[in-house]
Amino acid sequence: MKLCHTAFAVSAFAVTAGAYAQQAPKPEDQIRYRQSIMNVMGRQFGMLNAMSKGDVPYNKDAAVKAAGLAETLSTLPLPLFGPGLDKGAPTKASTKIWSEPDKFKAALEKMQGEVKKLSGAADDAAALKTVVGDVGKACKGCHDDYREKEFRN
């Protein structure tokens, strides 16, 4: 039993240390984290888009919160599309991301720039409306090029 406990403790430590100290968590966890970020970011954009179209009433506090959250999230995913993270869990990420990383990086940075504009505009309904379209185009452009329709392994 002692050996068993020790093995468990070492294993638990390895997971924790591996996740943060060695910066090498399991690809499946990184892919899940990447998908989670994109999902939450997409939901914030969806709400801002709905407000700009009048599908839901404009709400300044909610818009500022959503835009700020989207901006912070937009800064996270680039390293999660790095080497070794092209597979390991079902993903819609196109293999083109890994075959043309510089082009992908430029597209992602374009998105980051556009999302940043949301934060500057979210406290005003008219201003928000003018930038939402550009952000949507940046999302769509990158998805058209780098997101598959179906999950692959």
Added chain:
Amino acid sequence: MKLCHTAFAVSAFAVTAGAYAQQAPKPEDQIRYRQSIMNVMGRQFGMLNAMSKGDVPYNKDAAVKAAGLAETLSTLPLPLFGPGLDKGAPTKASTKIWSEPDKFKAALEKMQGEVKKLSGAADDAAALKTVVGDVGKACKGCHDDYREKEFRN
């Protein structure tokens, strides 16, 4: 074909309007959103925890960013544990959440309060260390009571 196009247009509108105007997206999408929020929040806490333990070097900018993100995210999930969202996709959320919603709400609000303290402490390594433990306890307490070990349908 015209009928077909109309039906598609109405259907597409219903999805968009349903997602935001009627506040009734599909349970599976809400469950996925809930899981994404918890995943991203957990990762921020994991990084702050690792910094407080010395597993990774303390970095003020990264800590402040992670704590702020965790705080914003902590305000989102409560409505995603609402009526009708107990099933619809594989989930680890215990059915107890829906059978004792007031108790669950109190536990979630406790977590929100603790996570808020992270933001106030993240710009100082020693202060961060003192609050991380309490946040961890709030996470664990809620997970022990309301998160299953395995996914259920």
